[in-house]
Amino acid sequence: MDVAHEAARPFRTVIRVRGLLDSDRLIPNSTTKPHEIAASLRRYDIQVHVLTLREAENYIPDKALLKAHGDETHRQRVTALSRLTDKQRGYFDMKSGFQREQDGSVRIPPAQKELFATLDDETLNIIAAGFGRKILECLADGTADLAVEDFATLGQAVEAELRLLLKMISEVV
Numbered sequence: 001m002d003v004a005h006e007a008a009r010p011f012r013t014v015i016r017v018r019g020l021l022d023s024d025r026l027i028p029n030s031t032t033k034p035h036e037i038a039a040s041l042r043r044y045d046i047q048v049h050v051l052t053l054r055e056a057e058n059y060i061p062d063k064a065l066l067k068a069h070g071d072e073t074h075r076q077r078v079t080a081l082s083r084l085t086d087k088q089r090g091y092f093d094m095k096s097g098f099q100r101e102q103d104g105s106v107r108i109p110p111a112q113k114e115l116f117a118t119l120d121d122e123t124l125n126i127i128a129a130g131f132g133r134k135i136l137e138c139l140a141d142g143t144a145d146l147a148v149e150d151f152a153t154l155g156q157a158v159e160a161e162l163r164l165l166l167k168m169i170s171e172v173v
Helices: 004-009 035-040 061-069 074-079 086-091 121-125 149-154 156-170
Strands: 018-021 049-052
Touching: 018 035, 018 156, 035 049, 049 156, 061 074, 061 149, 074 121, 149 156
Parallel strands: 018 049
Antiparallel strands: none
């Protein structure tokens, strides 16, 4: 927050600083610390968008995830991920997945139990490991050759949100 505020300070006529924050939501429509940070920045006329879904990683289309790694375990994980509902996928911890209990069973955080209640044990076990801390890099290398339609597979709301973000960025340029 302080960095963005300091970056905006010299711009008195037109503020060209924009912010983008992960929401860190565990469930839809919850308010989190990033929402508080965004509200603080807006008081300085800084436009801030808090992602609707949990984190930027939740916006990665399957097509890009499939290009990220070539091993069979990874492909199985992407296939299992595609069985989640839009809401489940939107609030799943893409990097870390779910923790495991000492007996090996998947531990779903209490706040997410209802959200993931309909998910079968096989799917839970496959996605439990997540995709790793560097999964967002699969968007940066450009090998997935993504189009609007690829993001639309994540739900109509995602496509609309990404268009809103592009508009916010274009207003700065």
